[in-house]
Structures are given as C-alpha cells and as structure tokens.
Amino acid sequence: MTTETTRRLVLLRHGKAEWNDDADHERPLAERGRKDAPVAGRWLAGSGVTPDLALCSTAVRCRETWKLVVPELPERPRTAYDERIYDASPGELMAVLNEVSDEVENLVVVGHNPGMHALADALAGEADGDLPARLNRSGFPTSAIAVLTFAGTWKNVEVGTGRLAAFWAPHA
Template sequence: MRSLLILRHGEAGHSFSGDDHARTLTSHGEQQARQVGSWLRDSGLVPDATICSDAMRTRQTCIWVNEQLGEKAPTAYLDDRLYLAAPRQVLSVINETPETVQSLLVVAHMPGVQEVSMELASVYSEEDPVIRMAGSWPTAGVAHLQFDKPWAELDGRDARLVAFQVPGS
C-alpha cells in the first residue's frame, strides 16, 4: 500500500514588496510545520520522497518538517510547477513519482492541495476526514491518502483518505 501525504504550507506573512513567491513563514507557521513533522514521525509516516513547491514558504515548511523527522527525512525536490498549481497540475507532478517510492510528501498551496485531495478521495475514504478536509484546509493541514496502484495511474477517486491532520486540533 502506498501513502500520499499532501501538505499545505504553514502560515505565511504578508508580502510588502508584492512578491507572493518570496513570502516567508511566520513564527506560528514554523511551529505548525514542526508539529506536522512530529505527527508524521510519531505516526510512522516518514516519507521516502518529498516534492515541494519552490516558493519560500513551502521550502521553509519542508525545513521545519524535516527537522522533526531527523536523519530519515528525505531531501526535498523543488518543483516550480507546484507553485499555485491547479489540481490536475499537482496530480501530474505526483504521477511522475518513481515506482520505488512507497510514501510521498507533497508540499504546496491552496486551492490545489484541497482540490486534488478531494479529487483523489475514493468512496472508501473515512467520512470524518473527508468532511473536515472539504470544509476548510487550514495552513499546515495534511491529508493522508493510501492506494495500491502505480503512481502513474493515480487519477481520481482511487485513493482512500485515512486522515486529515491539522496542527493544534
């Protein structure tokens, strides 16, 4: 069974220069990312690989998550296609994952993270996490989906949502 972890970046500050791509995490966002890393570690969900948007706030989220994962943390692969990507673009990036990877963490942005997760969640998903995920996706929210097909064939309604974790909840 493969695991797909889809994470929205931690809380970011405002851009006074107008450069959204360069926005950084707030101290609260750093704390959120650490909490996600602790949850992943404590749940035994340390990913084999991480794909991260190249925006500053997602890169910083990866740094703080990985700090909690320790030595087992994979080096994040930065992919500019994830920056403010539509759900089909996010899925396209996921579909390129090598078959040797059993667990993938994707760190990206709203609304793409929510929309692709809803698109992938099958009818066999846990009801409560689906309802919470559909209602709102706070910063540093992470969806955990499981499936048993190749990454390249992941398309829609073919992954079981087993958890939706939000720091502090």
Template sequence: MTLRLILTRHAKSSWDDPLLPDHDRPLNARGQRAAADLGQWLASRGYLPGEVLCSDALRTRETWAGIAPALPAAPEVALKPALYHAGADVMLAVLRHATADCVMMVGHNPGIADFAQRIVARAPASADFARYPTGATLVADFSAATWAEVKFGTGAVVDFIVPREPAV
C-alpha cells in the same frame, strides 16, 4: 502494492511586508511552530516520506524545513516550480513521476484543496477538509504498483489533521 501520499498545505505565512512578491513570503512564527508540530505528528504515526515534492515558493520550502528535523532519515526535497499555485491536474501530473512508495507533496491553495478532494474516494469527516487551511495534511493510500497508475477518486483516507486540531 500500496502507495502512500502525504499532502500538506504550507504552514501559516507572513504578510508583514506588502511589497514582498507572493513567491518570496516566509512563514510567520505560528507557521514555524505548526511545521515543527507537523513533523512530530508525522513521525509519531510512522508517516515517513521516501520522497518530497515541494513547490519552490519560500513558504513551502520553510514548511518542509520545519517538518524534516522530526523525521528519521528525512529525504532530500525535490523543488518543483510547477507546484507553485498548481491546480489539481498539474499536481497529479507531478505525482505520477514520483518513485518512492511514500511521497509527500507540499503546495498551496486553492489547488491543493481541490486536489485533496478529487484524489480520495471519500473525504474525511472534517469540516476543514474542503477549505484545506494552512498546515492541513492528508495521508491517503492507493492500491497501485506505480504512481503513474493513480487516478482521481482512488485514494483511501488514512488520516487528516490541521495544526492545533485533533486528528480525525
């Protein structure tokens, strides 16, 4: 059986209000456009999540809200406070409780970059993969019956994109 992970870092957030707590920062206009573009990209390639695990921060929720309208039958989002600035080990622990064959996770750096690097067997040929800029999205497949079986270093890269960049 093949399981698919769509791993997305939140789109570009606003720093307009320096007094706003980090957790409450919204997307800026560029981030809103990038999230909508990511939704179109996912839909055009048939990368359709059956489950969405999302940090409960405003910018990750707004990223999913920008993606969802482009997807046919977009699933409800499951907000996961543990994903807010989570490290790779926490991200894997959250993923292991997923139940859909195709799961999307929306999170933050630096943890999401580390998780992306550690979850795949071989990184894609992209200079941006290691730094995982805002909006970066990895699609990886796993030969496993359940997410509980997934381990680091076992994912096969299917696709990787950074908004405004060509897919690799």
C-alpha cells in the same frame, strides 16, 4: 496473483505566511507558521508514514515549512523542489504525481491552497470515518496534512483512486 504495492501520499500545506509587499512566491513564514511546522513534523513522524521522497514547491514559505518539518522525522527523505507545484491546479499536481518513480512508496508534497485541498478531495474515492467532512469543514488550513493511500503505481493515480486515511490540522 500479484500483490500491488500500497503507496501513501502525504499532502502538506505550507505554514502560515506573512502578508507583505513581497512577490507572492517570496513570502516567508509568519511566526505562527514557524511554530506550527515542527508540530506538523511531529504529527507526521507519529503517523507511521516514513517518506521516501518529498516534492516541495519552490515558494519561500514551502521551503521554510519543509526545513522545519524534516528535523522531526525519523529519517530525512530525498527532497526535490519543483516549480510546477507553486499555484498548481489539481490536474497539474496529478501530472506531477504520475511522474514519480515506482521505487517511491511514501511521498510528501509540500504545496499551496486551493490546490492541496482540491487534490485531496478529488483523489479520495473512499475515506475512513468522518475524514471527508473534517477536510471540507476545515478548508485545509496552513500546516494541515492529508494522508491518502493508493494501490498500484503512481502512473495510475487519478480522480477517485485513493482512500483518505488521515487528516490533521494544528488548530483543529
């Protein structure tokens, strides 16, 4: 009998961004985003999940969010910036997840809505308590975090294979 590794996927939506005339990809964090990102980092640090790897969208607001989250973590994970996460559909995000090395047990993805919300909803075949209702009622606001657990390899992550273990939002 083999014991399958439990993997944790942390989906982190970028902090609140400014609306301006810049190209969408180049929009920076607004003041609220700069305040909420470290709070999200503290929540993640207190959650007991220590990320091995972070995959972050190349968008300015995602990079800035991650830069403010990292100092709050007990250890700095290896970080890779992936342009495929920007404006990605749930299927495109799952394809990125399926490429993650099985050496990684705890993964953070820093990305955007509607993809992050749709991915959390699609992956969660099971959930603890009222988490699905909270997730869907909130709409996955900026700086929100969903934690999903999986058994097996990243290649096997697909619709309905995860358990929604936690959901947090700074203003919920």
